[in-house]
Amino acid sequence: MAPSTPVRERTRREIVQQAMELFSTNGYNATSLQDIATAAGCSKATVLYHFNGKAAVLSAALEPSAVALDEVLAELEGLSPAAAQELAISRFVELSVKFRGMIQVLQDVLPSIEAMPEFTDLITAGMRLTAHLAGSPDPLENAIARFAIGGLLGECRHPGEQTDTELRALCDTALRRLLRPPT
Amino acid sequence: MAPSTPVRERTRREIVQQAMELFSTNGYNATSLQDIATAAGCSKATVLYHFNGKAAVLSAALEPSAVALDEVLAELEGLSPAAAQELAISRFVELSVKFRGMIQVLQDVLPSIEAMPEFTDLITAGMRLTAHLAGSPDPLENAIARFAIGGLLGECRHPGEQTDTELRALCDTALRRLLRPPT
């Protein structure tokens, strides 16, 4: 592998950054490689010189959130179900607000994500988080957790319409009502 | 207008039916006019002979659910907020299970639906239902209602993975936890 020269890194970073912006705004499928190249100030061929296809660009754009998700999962390891659920809720709200743009992208890619081998790790990580959110092996509670994630994904589709604080309050309230109903 | 001969109606119905099937399975954007034509046993030109563009096919496929939604809204008219919310929840669950296939399509089209004048009525109907689900003008409750719809849309993306009964139970539980939390 090349020792990643400064020039190489600068271009790559610019491409990824512009790709994140465009993916967040317009979705993955509606963003073309040409769009990314134009925004990054280079040619489409350059994008494909640095990344092995469009999915690789998405993978790079998704990496920070994937890393953050893995960190949360590591933090959850070994906790009791109840404690893990509690922590999972607050950490998930944080992640959702921080990566709201990228979360919408997931929504867009979800139907065809199984055909992209780049994202199998991300999928299993998501499923593990879902299990923690459910808090119990009950299939209904697991479905509720999926429901919660779906609602959150949907709500993160409207960037700019609500502040981070509003979004955090909404997600926190909704997740707690769904996942920790008073007995 | 032509007096809608039997032949015309038969072909139209076949196209719409196959389009519903394909839209439900693969989403709107991932379904081409050629796919619809092949499934309906005719040519792409025939589809465009009967419908004024791809969006018109979607509009026809969505019509039964749009009609059902309007009926529910009419039923809600004049009720007190609390009674309307209660009825809106159960009716919405029914609708979601009945039209689960088409609901996923909405998810797929939502980002670009504002550019399609065919669906302005459907959007306003959806917003009115959201307001009824919220049960109060509180912005947070309204956001929660949107969250609920988003979760439901997301959950309806997995056709065949759960029975109608399971889906009904899930939606009912989730909606009631979200929208009618114990005070």
Add this chain to the structure above:
DNA sequence: GATAGTCCTGACCGATCGGTCAGTAGTCAA
């Protein structure tokens, strides 16, 4: 049999997509 209208189709169009490739400018060590 001629005419008109309905239903349908193959051939074609321009646009856009993701992706390939030969080649160019610049840098740097020998």
Add this chain to the structure above:
DNA sequence: TTGACTACTGACCGATCGGTCAGGACTATC
């Protein structure tokens, strides 16, 4: 000065998309 390597690009490719259009097959009417 030369040769190797990096970063990059314009031109091009095949495929697919939604949509158009002239015309054929069929039927009903006169």
